[in-house]
Amino acid sequence: MKTYGFYIDTVNCSGCKTCQVACQDKNDLEPGHLWRKIIDIEGGDWKNDNGVFSEYPFAYHVSLACNHCSDPLCVQSCPTQAMHVTDIGAVDIDQDKCIGCGYCTWACPYDAPKLDKRTGRMSKCDLCYDRITKNENPSCVDACPMRALDFGDIEVLKEKYGNTRSIFPLASPELTKPNIIIRPHKNSLKASVRNASIANREEL
Amino acid sequence: MTPSAKYADLVLPACTQFETWGVTDGWKYGEEVFLAPKIVDPPFETKSDYRICVDLSKKFGVYEQFTEGGRDEKDWVAWFVDEIYRKTRFPDMPPFRKFAASNAGVYTKPVYEPKIALEKFSQNPLEYPLNTPSGKIEIFSVELFKEGQADEIPPVAKYIREWDNPFDEKAEKYPLQAMGHHYNPRVHSTHDNNQWTMNGFPQRVFINPADASKRGINDGDMVRIWNERGAMILKSRITKRIMPGVIDIPQGAWYDPDEKGIDRGGNVNILTSEKWTPFAKGNAQHTIMVDIEKA
Ligand code: SF4
Ligand code: SF4
Numbered sequence: 001m002k003t004y005g006f007y008i009d010t011v012n013c014s015g016c017k018t019c020q021v022a023c024q025d026k027n028d029l030e031p032g033h034l035w036r037k038i039i040d041i042e043g044g045d046w047k048n049d050n051g052v053f054s055e056y057p058f059a060y061h062v063s064l065a066c067n068h069c070s071d072p073l074c075v076q077s078c079p080t081q082a083m084h085v086t087d088i089g090a091v092d093i094d095q096d097k098c099i100g101c102g103y104c105t106w107a108c109p110y111d112a113p114k115l116d117k118r119t120g121r122m123s124k125c126d127l128c129y130d131r132i133t134k135n136e137n138p139s140c141v142d143a144c145p146m147r148a149l150d151f152g153d154i155e156v157l158k159e160k161y162g163n164t165r166s167i168f169p170l171a172s173p174e175l176t177k178p179n180i181i182i183r184p185h186k187n188s189l190k191a192s193v194r195n196a197s198i199a200n201r202e203e204l
Numbered sequence: 205m206t207p208s209a210k211y212a213d214l215v216l217p218a219c220t221q222f223e224t225w226g227v228t229d230g231w232k233y234g235e236e237v238f239l240a241p242k243i244v245d246p247p248f249e250t251k252s253d254y255r256i257c258v259d260l261s262k263k264f265g266v267y268e269q270f271t272e273g274g275r276d277e278k279d280w281v282a283w284f285v286d287e288i289y290r291k292t293r294f295p296d297m298p299p300f301r302k303f304a305a306s307n308a309g310v311y312t313k314p315v316y317e318p319k320i321a322l323e324k325f326s327q328n329p330l331e332y333p334l335n336t337p338s339g340k341i342e343i344f345s346v347e348l349f350k351e352g353q354a355d356e357i358p359p360v361a362k363y364i365r366e367w368d369n370p371f372d373e374k375a376e377k378y379p380l381q382a383m384g385h386h387y388n389p390r391v392h393s394t395h396d397n398n399q400w401t402m403n404g405f406p407q408r409v410f411i412n413p414a415d416a417s418k419r420g421i422n423d424g425d426m427v428r429i430w431n432e433r434g435a436m437i438l439k440s441r442i443t444k445r446i447m448p449g450v451i452d453i454p455q456g457a458w459y460d461p462d463e464k465g466i467d468r469g470g471n472v473n474i475l476t477s478e479k480w481t482p483f484a485k486g487n488a489q490h491t492i493m494v495d496i497e498k499a
């Protein structure tokens with residue numbers, strides 16, 4: 001069985017959030033209910049040389065949904081077995097079993113599962129099951145105006161794009177073995193030494 | 205209701221561009237034509253702007269002249285493609301009927317060779333003069349000189365200090381420059397009521413940490429922003445992506461005054477000068493000095 005994954009190009013991503021809104025549109029999510037979210041990173045600073053400012057701040061964006069991990073901590077932590085691995089290898093939530101306790105969110109290092117306030121149950125990216133079983137891309141991938149997202153068999157993505165599995169501020173891939181391939185923005189390499197931080201916590 | 209609709213005596217329900225025919229080209233830079241076909245019928249009582257004008261033209265008794273013989277929206281688009289584009293900028297684009305039927309949406313003029321600016325002029329300036337009074341590149345423009353306002357319309361390219369600027373004494377009272385950039389979730393003011401996009405990019409005043417800490421402002425605090433023209437209260441976003449000494453209030457937010465007349469919607473226009481720019485007669489949108497404090 002193949003394992004599906006996302007490719008995330010943080011060099012070309014402009015942080016426009018079209019993918020986020022395309023996902024909300026496709027899945028009828030309320031404003032603020034995000035299955036895909038965009039993390040804005042900023043760092044560096046301004047240099048004040050006797051009233052003349054020179055700049056060395058930087059910014060980049062990471063578009064992130066559920067990574068349908070090979071070692072999903074969410075599944076392990078779910079007390080009702082609602083969180084499970086589906087026949088196509090996606091990690092999904094059985095809405096009949098979920099009691100909305102939120103343990104999966106605490107366990108997930110990517111904060112992917114979100115409470116659906118309308119149902120009181122957890123919800124998250126299901127890889128657009130209805131679309132991918134028709135051989136279409138998930139909605140977010142097709143919506144991206146920068147073509148910064150891709151989707152498919154993780155082995156094929158690996159061949160095409162390399163095997164980087166993390167970028168600041170994402171967790172170590174050892175934790176859950178996320179099925180994402182990342183093209184790292186050049187400033188992500190300096191992120192840890194140049195006091196980078198998440199700039200848009202309010203929107204996540 | 206939009207702020208402008210609130211000022212209107214009469215509100216007519218216009219439909220969106222998805223509910224009527226349209227066409228546009230690459231405006232300034234691109235060599236392409238975009239077709240915008242009608243995808244669904246206008247819902248409820250809505251009509252296209254053109255249809256509204258057509259109905260009015262009937263009342264005024266100028267229907268024939270206005271529609272030039274009864275053209276509807278689609279007829280005009282067809283006329284524009286066949287009679288204007290194909291006869292001027294885009295001779296090789298397919299005729300309207302074929303273009304629309306192909307569902308291509310966009311026609312792009314193929315580029316075979318890199319374009320060189322002023323190519324003919326640079327090779328033979330006498331035979332191919334420029335469209336200037338002297339036919340040359342004008343370092344000193346006599347036409348601009350004749351405007352007689354050398355301070356604000358200089359005949360040579362030079363720096364002009366803004367009317368509101370950080371260098372004169374007014375800046376002691378209003379030390380921060382304000383600008384209003386085009387914001388991701390809106391097209392100018394369109395979509396300010398779209399909760400999906402606005403939730404992704406809420407209306408905030410962007411402040412550099414250096415300016416914020418001087419005033420004891422923390423990320424997410426409500427701040428008052430004011431100058432001699434108006435005042436607003438808005439939530440802050442502290443970010444290094446804005447330069448020290450400058451704040452940014454994204455343009456296009458809907459004016460929403462409270463009972464004291466303080467805008468809560470974050471509409472940068474209330475801080476902006478109404479003075480036109482001297483030559484282009486545009487709005488001096490980025491010529492604003494303000495101060496801010498924790499609200
Ligand atoms: S990203 Fe989180 S929710 Fe998704 S599979 Fe991995 S651990 Fe589970
Ligand atoms: S749509 Fe594409 S460019 Fe925009 S935020 Fe998403 S990944 Fe980035």
